[in-house]
Amino acid sequence: MESVTSRIEEVKAAVSAGLVIERDGRAVASPASTQEVVALVRSADASGVGIEIRGAGTKRRWPGSISGDLLLETRALAGVREHSWQDLTATVGAGTIWSHMQKALAQHAQQVALDPLWPEQATVGGILATNDSGALRLKYGSLRDLVIGITLVLADGTVARSGGKVVKNVAGYDLHKLMIGAYGTLAVVTEVTFRLHSIPHSTQVWTLEATEADVCGAQMMKVLDSQLSVEAMQLRANAGGYALDVQLACMEEVMRAQLGMLDALAGVSGTLGVDMFSARHRLFETNGTVAKLTMLPSHIAKISAAVVRLGGESVAQASGILLARVPGVADLDRLRELLPPEGSLTVLRAADGLGTLPPVGTSAALMQEIKRRFDPKGTLNPGVVVGR
Amino acid sequence: MSDSAIFADLRAAVPDGLITAANELQTYECDGLTNFRTLPGAVVLPRTAEQVQAVVQACARHGVPFVARGAGTGLSGGALPAEKSVVISFARMNRILKIDIPNQRVEVQPGVINQHVTDAVAPYGYFYAPDPSSQSVCTIGGNVAENSGGAHCLKYGFTTTHVLGMDVVLPSGEMVQFGSSAPDAPGYDLTGLFVGSEGTLGVATKLTLRIVKRPETVQVLLAAFDSIRAAGQTVSDIIAAGMLPAALEIMDRLSAKASEAAVHPNYPVCEALLLVELDGPAAEVAAQIAEATALCNQNGAWEVRRAQTADERGLIWKGRKAAFAAVGRISPNYIVQDGVIPRTSLPDILDEITRMADAVSLSVANVFHAGDGNLHPLVLYDKAIPGQEQIALDLSYRILEACVDRGGSITGEHGVGREKQEAMGYMFSEPDLETMHRVRRAFDPLNLSNPDKVFPRTKLCGEKTGPYTPHPLESAGVAEYF
Numbered sequence: 001m002e003s004v005t006s007r008i009e010e011v012k013a014a015v016s017a018g019l020v021i022e023r024d025g026r027a028v029a030s031p032a033s034t035q036e037v038v039a040l041v042r043s044a045d046a047s048g049v050g051i052e053i054r055g056a057g058t059k060r061r062w063p064g065s066i067s068g069d070l071l072l073e074t075r076a077l078a079g080v081r082e083h084s085w086q087d088l089t090a091t092v093g094a095g096t097i098w099s100h101m102q103k104a105l106a107q108h109a110q111q112v113a114l115d116p117l118w119p120e121q122a123t124v125g126g127i128l129a130t131n132d133s134g135a136l137r138l139k140y141g142s143l144r145d146l147v148i149g150i151t152l153v154l155a156d157g158t159v160a161r162s163g164g165k166v167v168k169n170v171a172g173y174d175l176h177k178l179m180i181g182a183y184g185t186l187a188v189v190t191e192v193t194f195r196l197h198s199i200p201h202s203t204q205v206w207t208l209e210a211t212e213a214d215v216c217g218a219q220m221m222k223v224l225d226s227q228l229s230v231e232a233m234q235l236r237a238n239a240g241g242y243a244l245d246v247q248l249a250c251m252e253e254v255m256r257a258q259l260g261m262l263d264a265l266a267g268v269s270g271t272l273g274v275d276m277f278s279a280r281h282r283l284f285e286t287n288g289t290v291a292k293l294t295m296l297p298s299h300i301a302k303i304s305a306a307v308v309r310l311g312g313e314s315v316a317q318a319s320g321i322l323l324a325r326v327p328g329v330a331d332l333d334r335l336r337e338l339l340p341p342e343g344s345l346t347v348l349r350a351a352d353g354l355g356t357l358p359p360v361g362t363s364a365a366l367m368q369e370i371k372r373r374f375d376p377k378g379t380l381n382p383g384v385v386v387g388r
Numbered sequence: 389m390s391d392s393a394i395f396a397d398l399r400a401a402v403p404d405g406l407i408t409a410a411n412e413l414q415t416y417e418c419d420g421l422t423n424f425r426t427l428p429g430a431v432v433l434p435r436t437a438e439q440v441q442a443v444v445q446a447c448a449r450h451g452v453p454f455v456a457r458g459a460g461t462g463l464s465g466g467a468l469p470a471e472k473s474v475v476i477s478f479a480r481m482n483r484i485l486k487i488d489i490p491n492q493r494v495e496v497q498p499g500v501i502n503q504h505v506t507d508a509v510a511p512y513g514y515f516y517a518p519d520p521s522s523q524s525v526c527t528i529g530g531n532v533a534e535n536s537g538g539a540h541c542l543k544y545g546f547t548t549t550h551v552l553g554m555d556v557v558l559p560s561g562e563m564v565q566f567g568s569s570a571p572d573a574p575g576y577d578l579t580g581l582f583v584g585s586e587g588t589l590g591v592a593t594k595l596t597l598r599i600v601k602r603p604e605t606v607q608v609l610l611a612a613f614d615s616i617r618a619a620g621q622t623v624s625d626i627i628a629a630g631m632l633p634a635a636l637e638i639m640d641r642l643s644a645k646a647s648e649a650a651v652h653p654n655y656p657v658c659e660a661l662l663l664v665e666l667d668g669p670a671a672e673v674a675a676q677i678a679e680a681t682a683l684c685n686q687n688g689a690w691e692v693r694r695a696q697t698a699d700e701r702g703l704i705w706k707g708r709k710a711a712f713a714a715v716g717r718i719s720p721n722y723i724v725q726d727g728v729i730p731r732t733s734l735p736d737i738l739d740e741i742t743r744m745a746d747a748v749s750l751s752v753a754n755v756f757h758a759g760d761g762n763l764h765p766l767v768l769y770d771k772a773i774p775g776q777e778q779i780a781l782d783l784s785y786r787i788l789e790a791c792v793d794r795g796g797s798i799t800g801e802h803g804v805g806r807e808k809q810e811a812m813g814y815m816f817s818e819p820d821l822e823t824m825h826r827v828r829r830a831f832d833p834l835n836l837s838n839p840d841k842v843f844p845r846t847k848l849c850g851e852k853t854g855p856y857t858p859h860p861l862e863s864a865g866v867a868e869y870f
């Protein structure tokens with residue numbers, strides 16, 4: 001059997017000179033175009049070289065350790081390729097840093113209406129691969145609602161695109177949906193087309209603090225059932241107590257009335273202007289085990305309280321996604337016991353710094369078959385198994 | 389499927405729901421695309437997911453194709469039976485299984501009629517948002533297969549936005565769950581992949597849907613313009629002002645005239661009629677209506693009318709929804725097309741459609757969901773004039789190509805089905821289609837689930853796509869094409 005070194009030499013020889021370099025003893029490539037990705041991936045696949053795909057690397061350990069011999073960095077696949085602001089669409093390279101993209105789109109008061117983790121570092125491709133989202137999801141949906149087209153490169157070098165540059169389109173399979181949350185196991189995504197939303201004229205954050213989780217939970221359920229112009233909502237929980245943050249997005253003329261209605265629903269006046277929507281970053285900043293739990297909104301208060309009882313803290317989006325930090329992995333078993341069957345728990349960071357993708361249930365065999373059809377040799381992100 | 393072995397298996401699977409008599413099978417020989425007809429080998433009417441599974445298992449065992457069918461209102465031949473296939477009708481699986489208002493979820497069987505979901509949750513102030521114009525008769529299962537839209541998907545999204553999880557019988561006969569009522573189920577997003585796959589990846593037996601709170605108020609504006617370009621610019625201006633209307637519709641002179649003749653909505657006579665629906669908190673909608681009115685005036689609207697009552701609003705919409713059928717009053721035959729373009733290309737493509745139509749001396753009426761660039765050109769012709777039907781079909785196809793040339797799509801909501809298989813080859817490259825085939829083979833290696841749809845096939849000699857023939861439901865006034 002050939003050595004890894006000789007197989008990587010084969011790849012080097014097959015692609016343009018200088019594309020594959022050596023850094024800290026590892027072969028690294030930063031292709032700058034879809035065509036360079038094709039050349040690289042095709043030759044690696046042919047030579048039996050596993051590829052680790054990496055954007056900024058902010059979430060690279062979520063699916064566990066990745067064992068590729070060649071590191072494919074997407075950083076050079078960056079930039080806003082097209083911003084059709086009158087059509088409310090934009091096409092960007094997968095390596096584009098999220099905040100850079102948003103800054104460009106903001107020139108026309110537009111945005112991709114998603115608030116992922118670490119927007120100053122994370123790339124479009126990495127956010128897509130992990131299906132990350134934030135509290136804005138309540139109003140605008142997740143990536144599956146915002147991505148309308150994609151260009152991807154399969155392990156054998158096939159370039160395919162699905163969807164397009166129009167929001168309404170039902171031609172063919174939505175391959176882009178298959179890529180969202182696939183942890184880079186099916187293809188290398190090189191370009192993404194988003195539908196855009198206007199940045200609201202005015203927003204206001206209303207916060208209710210309480211010592212009981214149920215107080216915040218009850219208000220959250222009332223707000224969900226209201227006709228208020230809620231853009232984002234989250235429930236924060238830690239040893240100091242609980243807080244519900246509600247972000248309204250509406251015209252100035254009606255803001256005061258809407259804030260009044262929030263007070264009326266709560267029976268007390270909320271605090272205004274405290275923007276804690278990036279609070280979930282804090283969960284990653286101290287030691288402990290971090291997990292993503294999904295559930296129906298009506299379970300959020302109960303699970304939040306359980307996290308606090310275990311000595312942890314959490315931030316939950318009202319759509320039913322809760323990020324929790326607990327002292328140890330054993331605490332997660334307690335949370336699993338509390339989760340109803342429709343929920344799930346994904347370890348993002350255990351004591352060793354690595355996450356674990358959870359079992360997927362009855363569709364595991366089908367998911368493995370899809371992986372086999374897309375990447376039969378297991379070239380892309382080896383070690384990551386999505387359909388277990 | 390002549391052998392009695394599969395009949396015996398099907399009868400065992402669904403003892404009281406097997407149809408094999410040729411005269412009864414005729415009911416199922418087509419869907420809303422009525423010029424394509426194929427008699428199935430058998431029709432089954434299961435009542436439970438277990439029965440559906442037993443039917444698919446029998447088909448898998450005998451290598452017989454199957455086609456799921458809801459109400460048969462589809463416009464692209466998605467429910468057209470394959471030769472000697474088994475049609476699985478969901479007519480008897482029409483129960484709403486669970487309503488969870490606090491979490492805004494509903495669980496249904498696939499045969500539930502779209503409108504019935506809204507009816508069931510309306511007392512709580514909720515609605516099911518996707519609203520294809522056939523919503524009073526079409527089923528959720530069919531909506532899921534086609535990823536159905538409707539006039540209000542500009543703001544609320546398509547079927548795919550509202551389907552969270554499902555039970556599916558795979559073509560192998562295996563029963564699996566995709567997604568969940570909770571967000572972000574682990575694994576690949578098979579729910580997202582399945583919605584809009586036109587019945588080619590298996591058969592859903594249960595669906596978990598998201599419902600939406602009714603807005604506090606709804607207002608409709610009607611504006612008359614001297615040119616489509618001016619109406620189109622107004623649409624862009626409204627969007628650029630940061631508004632997200634619930635609906636933005638444009639009708640040209642020909643289609644407005646036809647609607648006026650059919651249902652008398654009292655439309656002004658003009659080159660382009662713009663319909664704007666805004667919903668949300670009352671005070672906000674009032675402010676937006678004022679802003680939208682100003683934008684209409686700025687772009688030269690010579691009449692801007694606000695519907696004052698629910699009845700007036702209903703009448704304006706009735707005229708819009710009647711447009712397809714109404715065109716029958718001004719032309720003996722016509723083809724309903726469904727293409728998409730980036731919204732800003734609207735004036736240009738309309739000029740081009742006019743040029744193309746003039747060149748072959750035909751007329752095209754235009755009705756469109758202007759907010760999302762979804763065009764429904766209606767190509768008018770007279771079958772009695774020798775050769776004109778073929779000219780109309782060619783024109784209709786070239787309009788789709790013009791949509792694709794502008795970065796658009798061959799279908800915004802009607803699906804590919806049988807009708808647009810060939811156009812797929814114009815929109816997608818071979819590698820694109822080959823990649824989609826990988827998905828297809830992973831789900832259905834034996835090609836049994838609604839075979840010979842969606843993907844291009846070798847065209848048979850003399851074969852052609854078809855003109856518009858009114859669906860019986862449409863003729864009966866039960867449903868409109870939209």
